[in-house]
Amino acid sequence: GMSVVEDESELRTRFPAAAEEARSAFGDGRVYLERFVHNARHIEVQVVGDKHGAVVHVGERDCTLQRRHQKVVEESPAPNLPEEIRQDIRRGGVAFAEALGLDSAGTVEFIYDADRKTYAFLEFNARIQVEHPVSELVSGIDLVAAQLRVAGGEPLGFAQEDVAVTGHAVEVRITTEDPARGFTPHPGTVSVWEPPVGEGIRVDSHCEPGYVVTPYYDSLLAKVVAHGPDRDTAIDRMLAALDALRVEGVPTTREFCRFALDHADFRAGRVTTDWIAARGLPDYLESLR
Structure with missing residues (x-):
């Protein structure tokens, strides 16, 4: 409807x-x-609270690069975001979590209208999310450990003034999907798995040679995360990491993610939530010809 x-x-x-x-x-x-946003970006605020009334944010993430409304690339902080909007979204995320009495980790998600430079509430996820590593890398805060502490009734252990966002982090989701076929999931067996290593590189994965990808669960194989002193460095480190990543036996999104991150639109921070369908995937398929 x-x-x-x-x-x-x-x-x-x-x-x-x-x-x-x-x-x-x-x-x-x-x-x-409801208002339709033509040039939308997906901006979300990482929040965490304890049972003693403390709630803080750990910066915001940009999760705009999506396929089928599912995230492909996430980064923190959000690029090309007016500073007054950035601070307002962060305050809004904390206010929302305070109103809920949040005593865990969570994410307050917003849609940002790049044309009007306004934003609107989208949804709240009361849990650690796939993209939490980028927030951890720019803040130095172990969000999983913090969530476990507050679940046990302990104080959060840090205040808002203790949170400092340093540098830039980018995460890509490596999934067993075929971009050339509309990101169709492909079950199978991973025959080769060699994750990348290097300065500023983090890989979160359960994958190993012989791992069987079934059709019953999410097709995510790994999260590859890169951190650097600035956005360009983080992207360059990610590109090198994707070049070094070896995974065989199943098709993956590795090549597409590398193409998207090195695209002029992403480099300039000009992507919107429909960019993959409208521009990224067609350009990628053209590059394969």
């Missing part, structure tokens, strides 16, 4: 059509209106 309407004349035809689609699917034809 979702439909994008550009003007009033479209509204007159698409409103009843959306209502009928909703009625057929869910037995309820009620609809509501």
